[in-house]
Structures are given as structure tokens and as C-alpha cells.
Amino acid sequence: MNKQVLLAERPIGLPSESTWIHQIAKIPSLSNGEILIKNQYISLDPAMRGWIRDGKSYIDPVDIGAIMRAGTVGEVIETNNHPKFKVGDFICGWGGVQQYTVTNGDGFHIIDPTKAALKSYLGIIGMPGMTAYFGILKVAELKEGDIVLVSGAAGAVGSLVGQIAKIKGCRVVGIAGGKAKCDYLINDLGFDAAIDYKNDNIYSGLKAHCPKGIDIFFDNVGGAILDGALTKLRMNARVVICGAISQYNTTTKLKGPSNYLSLLVNRASMKGMVVFDYKQYYPKAIADYMKWTKAGLIKSKEDTYEGIENFNKTFLRLFSGDKIGKLILKVND
Amino acid sequence: MNKQVLLAERPIGLPSESTWIHQIAKIPSLSNGEILIKNQYISLDPAMRGWIRDGKSYIDPVDIGAIMRAGTVGEVIETNNHPKFKVGDFICGWGGVQQYTVTNGDGFHIIDPTKAALKSYLGIIGMPGMTAYFGILKVAELKEGDIVLVSGAAGAVGSLVGQIAKIKGCRVVGIAGGKAKCDYLINDLGFDAAIDYKNDNIYSGLKAHCPKGIDIFFDNVGGAILDGALTKLRMNARVVICGAISQYNTTTKLKGPSNYLSLLVNRASMKGMVVFDYKQYYPKAIADYMKWTKAGLIKSKEDTYEGIENFNKTFLRLFSGDKIGKLILKVND
Numbered sequence: 001m002n003k004q005v006l007l008a009e010r011p012i013g014l015p016s017e018s019t020w021i022h023q024i025a026k027i028p029s030l031s032n033g034e035i036l037i038k039n040q041y042i043s044l045d046p047a048m049r050g051w052i053r054d055g056k057s058y059i060d061p062v063d064i065g066a067i068m069r070a071g072t073v074g075e076v077i078e079t080n081n082h083p084k085f086k087v088g089d090f091i092c093g094w095g096g097v098q099q100y101t102v103t104n105g106d107g108f109h110i111i112d113p114t115k116a117a118l119k120s121y122l123g124i125i126g127m128p129g130m131t132a133y134f135g136i137l138k139v140a141e142l143k144e145g146d147i148v149l150v151s152g153a154a155g156a157v158g159s160l161v162g163q164i165a166k167i168k169g170c171r172v173v174g175i176a177g178g179k180a181k182c183d184y185l186i187n188d189l190g191f192d193a194a195i196d197y198k199n200d201n202i203y204s205g206l207k208a209h210c211p212k213g214i215d216i217f218f219d220n221v222g223g224a225i226l227d228g229a230l231t232k233l234r235m236n237a238r239v240v241i242c243g244a245i246s247q248y249n250t251t252t253k254l255k256g257p258s259n260y261l262s263l264l265v266n267r268a269s270m271k272g273m274v275v276f277d278y279k280q281y282y283p284k285a286i287a288d289y290m291k292w293t294k295a296g297l298i299k300s301k302e303d304t305y306e307g308i309e310n311f312n313k314t315f316l317r318l319f320s321g322d323k324i325g326k327l328i329l330k331v332n333d
Numbered sequence: 334m335n336k337q338v339l340l341a342e343r344p345i346g347l348p349s350e351s352t353w354i355h356q357i358a359k360i361p362s363l364s365n366g367e368i369l370i371k372n373q374y375i376s377l378d379p380a381m382r383g384w385i386r387d388g389k390s391y392i393d394p395v396d397i398g399a400i401m402r403a404g405t406v407g408e409v410i411e412t413n414n415h416p417k418f419k420v421g422d423f424i425c426g427w428g429g430v431q432q433y434t435v436t437n438g439d440g441f442h443i444i445d446p447t448k449a450a451l452k453s454y455l456g457i458i459g460m461p462g463m464t465a466y467f468g469i470l471k472v473a474e475l476k477e478g479d480i481v482l483v484s485g486a487a488g489a490v491g492s493l494v495g496q497i498a499k500i501k502g503c504r505v506v507g508i509a510g511g512k513a514k515c516d517y518l519i520n521d522l523g524f525d526a527a528i529d530y531k532n533d534n535i536y537s538g539l540k541a542h543c544p545k546g547i548d549i550f551f552d553n554v555g556g557a558i559l560d561g562a563l564t565k566l567r568m569n570a571r572v573v574i575c576g577a578i579s580q581y582n583t584t585t586k587l588k589g590p591s592n593y594l595s596l597l598v599n600r601a602s603m604k605g606m607v608v609f610d611y612k613q614y615y616p617k618a619i620a621d622y623m624k625w626t627k628a629g630l631i632k633s634k635e636d637t638y639e640g641i642e643n644f645n646k647t648f649l650r651l652f653s654g655d656k657i658g659k660l661i662l663k664v665n666d
Contacts, residue, residue, distance in 0.1 A: 056598070057598050058597075058598045058599075222594075227589070241593065241594065241596050241597045242597070243597070244594055244597075247594075253591050254591045254592070254594070255589065255591065256560070256588065256589030256590040256591035256592070256593050257589040257590070257593060258586050258587045258588065258589035259587070259589070260574065260589050260590060260593075260603070261555075261574065261577055261580075261587070261605075262605075263574050263603060263604065263605035264391075264574045264575070264576070264577075264605035264606065264607065265389070265390050265391045265605065265607070266391075266605060267604075267605050267606060267607060267610060268604070268605055269602050269603065269604040269605070270593070270596060270602065270603040270604075271596065271600075271601070271602040271603075272594070272595075272596035272597030272598065272599065272600050272601055272602070273597065273600060274597065274598070274600060277600060
């Protein structure tokens with residue numbers, strides 16, 4: 001039997017239990033060319049909030065009544081003449097929020113649990129890792145000596161962005177919520193400074209830690225933090241719009257960056273990115289992450305919760321900030 | 334005697350008569366190396382609203398009690414051993430809002446009234462012309478076949494942006510206020526379509542005239558028009574932030590572009606610009622404008638009012654939209 005989570009309705013504001021249908025389905029027998037995956041870990045990402053919103057985006061929305069889209073890692077436990085995958089393979093792909101996935105394997109790829117922990121295929125060497133890598137190196141065009149500000153800095157993407165910038169010889173300031181996260185950024189990840197937006201004023205924090213302004217702002221958050229960061233741009237600064245988690249559950253009009261004219265004054269740019277555009281370069285990023293990890297130059301952390309029943313309340317940790325690093329849900333042993 | 338306009342106070346909202354001090358000053362005798370310019374035309378530009386605002390920008394604000402900064406063209410009528418300028422030279426520079434300027438000549442350059450009309454040195458071959466040229470060709474990275482949307486399209490900058498894009502083989506849609514301006518864009522300047530934001534809904538206008546979206550949005554306006562344009566970005570679109578005239582007189586917090594996440598979805602960029610950065614390339618732009626004008630490929634229009642006493646009410650035409658093309662004040666015969 002397969003526990004699954006389906007989209008019941010498009011939420012207004014924060015998703016709640018009524019956003020989802022929990023159902024237990026019988027696993028169908030496999031057609032020719034199909035496989036059955038036992039999913040172990042499900043990736044919980046801020047982007048998922050976007051996927052349940054109606055309307056045009058970089059990817060089609062999840063349909064009402066469909067299994068909620070999610071990245072997964074799991075093990076192939078049955079195949080019906082699949083040309084590529086065999087029983088015992090660990091594979092990563094879009095398995096969705098369910099314990100078992102029946103698929104023809106499109107969009108899945110084999111991963112090697114002896115080379116890296118299974119979970120890291122959803123984190124540092126998965127989508128968040130790729131987002132951080134190409135976001136800071138390609139989109140932001142990071143240069144040695146840049147002053148880099150990162151929001152959502154203790155998150156899956158932000159924590160890697162900051163560490164890559166440190167490896168490349170930059171000054172890095174992170175914005176995160178709460179003392180524990182800020183301590184983690186400085187003591188564990190080697191950030192130069194951290195601003196605790198939940199307890200400190202963002203403007204005084206920026207004044208204290210970015211007195212010379214910033215060359216790059218890597219934004220996962222939007223809202224008041226983006227507004228604050230814009231006041232600190234140096235000439236030719238680059239703002240990367242990776243996400244806007246503070247705005248994803250708004251029930252009023254999304255708050256635009258009211259200090260955007262700082263782009264004009266400082267000849268700065270604000271650029272959007274979607275990680276899938278860099279797919280062909282993922283192997284290079286993975287190789288770099290492996291090398292940096294081995295050399296002790298970069299750390300990644302997963303925050304893992306258990307039980308598909310807990311999907312909604314675990315998902316909400318993304319928005320309350322009640323997690324550090326990559327958020328993962330374990331759905332099978 | 335020299336009629337001058339000085340900044341009395343920093344206005345909240347629209348400037349009014351009390352923003353300015355009108356005074357009549359005696360023209361001082363020239364020190365060694367100085368010249369006396371009889372100003373003929375004064376340039377009125379949206380950027381001037383920014384210059385009387387306090388705070389850090391791309392240029393120092395005009396001090397309270399100082400002569401209002403403005404671009405001017407005029408004739409040298411006296412010199413005291415100036416090494417470069419002689420009586421009878423026509424020169425262009427920062428003469429300020431006054432009938433006569435005494436200066437050592439820094440920042441002024443000789444212009445040739447036989448090559449182009451005096452006024453055009455404040456328009457097509459002056460600052461607005463340079464802004465349009467480098468904004469659309471360099472900052473927006475215009476390519477043949479692009480779909481280009483321009484706001485403030487009947488203004489000094491916007492009208493040239495659109496015409497350059499037409500010369501380069503693009504589809505061009507302008508946004509302007511009122512039927513007269515929209516007719517002017519299509520019938521006189523050769524725009525493909527025009528949206529009258531004062532009488533039509535901006536979203537239906539965009540739907541009708543930009544059904545395939547836009548590759549470039551050249552924005553002089555900000556506010557609701559920027560919000561609307563962002564919903565129409567195509568992949569890798571470029572938004573040039575040249576100005577935000579709808580926001581310059583706001584007495585509440587400036588309205589940021591609430592649809593800015595369209596940058597993310599469409600991997601688009603939003604870039605600021607300041608024309609002074611391109612100073613070394615002005616001669617190329619001027620040569621191109623001369624060539625295009627001679628070939629009948631580009632038109633420019635000045636809207637000229639008279640009398641330094643009318644400075645404030647003429648300046649306000651920029652914000653009411655009650656002018657077409659480059660706004661100029663004639664202050665001497």
C-alpha cells in the first residue's frame with residue numbers, strides 16, 4: 001500500500017491540512033518499461049509553494065487532485081523490462097509526495113550512495129546545491145573580493161552560496177532568523193558576519209556589517225529584506241532573485257522592492273534565475289562540491305523529519321524558519 | 334541684471350512656487366579666466382526632481398539657496414582671458430536656471446548652431462538623446478527582431494528609444510498619455526502601436542499590442558505601468574530602469590514593482606543606467622543621430638515655453654504630461 005499526498009485545493013495564504021488529500025492507494029502492477037521506486041527521502045523546497053499556485057510560471061502548476069510534485073531519492077524495487085534501471089538501483093527524480101512511485105523513469109537518474117549520502121542528492125549535490133552554485137558563480141558573476149550579502153543564509157541554498165563566496169575570497173554576510181542560525185553561519189560555516197532579522201533591525205545590521213555596501217545580494221526572501229539590501233548596493237552591484245519566501249503566502253498584493261531605483265543610481269542589475277537552465281553543467285558543479293567537501297571547505301546540513309503524515313507541518317517549517325539547512329521528509333525506512 | 338531661480342526648500346510632493354526663490358541679481362565682473370554666458374534655452378528634465386531631493390544619488394543634490402541646476406545652451410558674451418571660449422561662441426553645459434551664467438567654463442563645450450538647431454543640443458544630441466541611445470543599444474542590448482515596449486514614449490527619451498528600435502528592425506509599442514500623443518507615436522514617429530494609459534487599461538493594451546510578450550521594456554515611468562509590463566516579459570527579457578516619473582512626487586513610500594518575480598520566471602534582468610557613464614562614446618551617438626536625421630529616419634521635437642518667471646509651471650508639465658517631446662524653457666532672446 002502506498003501513502004500519497006495529493007493537492008486538494010490552491011491555498012490562500014499558508015497551506016494547511018485542508019490543502020492536501022492524504023490517501024492510501026494500492027500499488028498498480030507495472031506496465032512494460034516501468035519501474036517501482038520505494039521512496040526514502042522527499043525534498044521540501046520553497047519553490048513547491050509556487051508550484052501549487054495557478055498561472056504561468058517556469059513550470060506547470062500541480063493540478064488539483066494530482067500527487068504533489070517533489071524531488072525524491074529512493075530505491076528501485078521492481079522493474080518490468082526497464083531498459084536503464086534495475087532492482088537495487090538508487091535513483092533521484094520527481095517521485096512526488098508518496099511512499100512509492102510507479103514511473104517509466106523519465107527524469108530520473110541513478111545516484112551512488114557510496115559516493116555521497118543519499119540525502120545529499122536532494123541537498124548539496126541536488127537542486128539546492130545547483131541553484132547556489134550557478135546562482136552565485138554564473139548569474140551573480142562573483143569575483144574575488146566582492147562583498148556578498150545572502151538572505152535565507154541558513155537555508156539549503158543560502159548556506160552554500162555564502163560558503164562558495166568564501167572559497168572564492170569574498171566577504172560574506174548572511175541574513176537569517178534567530179541567534180542559533182546566526183551562530184551557525186559564523187561558527188560552523190565561516191561567514192564573516194550575520195544579521196538576525198528576527199531580533200535585530202535589518203538597517204542597523206546592514207550598517208554595522210556592510211559599511212562599504214555590497215557588490216552582490218543573493219536573495220531568497222524578498223520583502224523588507226530586499227528593500228533593505230537595495231539601499232546598500234555599490235556601483236555595478238548584482239542582485240540575484242532566487243526566491244521570495246517572505247512573499248509566497250501573502251494574501252494581499254505581493255510587495256515589490258520599493259527601493260528599486262537604487263538600481264538606477266548604482267548602475268546595478270537585478271536578475272532572475274531558474275536552476276534547470278544549467279542542467280548540462282551540473283556534473284562540473286557536483287565535482288566541485290565533492291572536492292570542496294573532501295577538502296573541508298564546505299559543509300552541508302540536512303534537517304530531516306519523518307512520516308508522510310507530517311508532510312504539511314514539516315513543509316510549513318520552510319516558512320516559519322523552524323529548520324536549518326536542507327529540509328527533508330523521510331517517508332520509508 | 335540676471336533673473337535667477339534658486340532652490341528655497343525641498344518639496345514634499347509636487348514642487349510649487351514656494352519651492353523656488355526668484356531673484357534678480359547684478360551680474361558680477363569677471364575674474365581672470367571666467368566667461369559670461371547669455372543663456373538662451375534651459376533644459377527641463379524629470380531628473381531635476383531627483384536633484385532637489387536630499388540624500389545619496391548619482392549626483393549631489395542641489396543645496397538649499399543654490400541656483401537650480403539645469404542644462405543650458407547660450408552664447409558667450411564676455412570673457413576675461415578664457416583660454417578656450419571666446420565671445421560669440423555658443424556653448425552647452427550646466428548653466429543653471431538663470432538668464433546669465435558666470436563660470437570658469439568647466440563642464441561646458443562649444444556647439445555649432447550651423448550643424449544643428451541650438452535646442453537640439455538639449456534634446457536629440459544632448460542628454461535625452463544620449464540616454465536613449467546608450468539605454469536601448471548598450472543597456473538593453475537591443476537585437477533585430479526584439480519586441481520593444483517603451484513608457485513615457487512621447488517624451489524626449491522615450492520617443493528616441495522607440496525610433497532607434499524601429500531603425501534596428503524591431504517591433505515597437507509605446508505607452509503614452511492621451512490620444513494626441515499616441516497618434517503622434519504612430520503617425521509621426523512610426524511606432525507599431527501605442528497604448529494610451531490615461532484612457533485605456535494598461536493590461537488590455539498590453540494584451541492587444543504585445544500578444545507575444547516583450548523582449549525589452551524601457552521604463553521612464555515606474556508604478557502601475559512597470560507592474561503591467563513585467564507581466565509580459567519573454568524569456569531573457571531586459572528591463573531598463575531609466576526613470577520613474579510616476580513616483581518622483583510621491584508623498585508616501587515609493588511603489589516597488591510588485592510583479593518583480595517575473596524576472597525569476599523569465600530569467601530576465603532589470604538594469605539601472607546613468608547616461609554620464611557613456612560620455613566618451615557621445616561623439617558616435619551624435620554622428621548616428623545626425624546621419625539618421627538627414628536620412629529622415631528619426632524625428633525629434635521640442636516643446637518650448639518662454640520666460641524664466643514661468644519656470645515652475647513649465648517644469649510641472651513634465652509630471653502632468655502636458656507636453657510632447659523635449660521640454661525647453663527660453664529665458665533670453
